[in-house]
Amino acid sequence: MSVLKVYRPENESAVAETLPPAMAESPTVSNEPEIYSFVKWVEKLRQPDSQRLALRAQRLNAHQTCPDCNRAGVSPLMLNDGRMDSAGRLVPGSATLVGFHCETCNHEWPA
Numbered sequence: 001m002s003v004l005k006v007y008r009p010e011n012e013s014a015v016a017e018t019l020p021p022a023m024a025e026s027p028t029v030s031n032e033p034e035i036y037s038f039v040k041w042v043e044k045l046r047q048p049d050s051q052r053l054a055l056r057a058q059r060l061n062a063h064q065t066c067p068d069c070n071r072a073g074v075s076p077l078m079l080n081d082g083r084m085d086s087a088g089r090l091v092p093g094s095a096t097l098v099g100f101h102c103e104t105c106n107h108e109w110p111a
């Protein structure tokens with residue numbers, strides 16, 4: 001059983017700064033504890049891809065009911081440009097969201 005301790009080191013700021021090469025490399029397999037960097041995590045959150053996913057999630061959340069009939073049966077309309085996994089299935093969240101479709105009254109509106 002492993003114990004994961006999470007803490008924020010005093011000497012590491014949340015603002016992006018250059019990491020020394022020793023911290024940037026992943027440690028080899030050993031019993032030494034691995035310290036995850038908050039800076040790397042903050043940089044990952046600031047990447048455009050994560051902002052695009054957050055905007056997509058906000059749009060999906062904002063359009064859960066039809067503006068015409070106020071029913072909740074709303075489906076997202078997506079382009080056929082999503083990524084496929086190794087089994088040929090669409091990777092969820094990878095296709096471009098262009099609008100919404102009401103399953104009750106067939107009303108459609110842009111995202």
Ligand SMILES: [Zn+2]
Pocket residue numbers: 066067068069070071102103104105106107
């Ligand atoms: Zn509707």
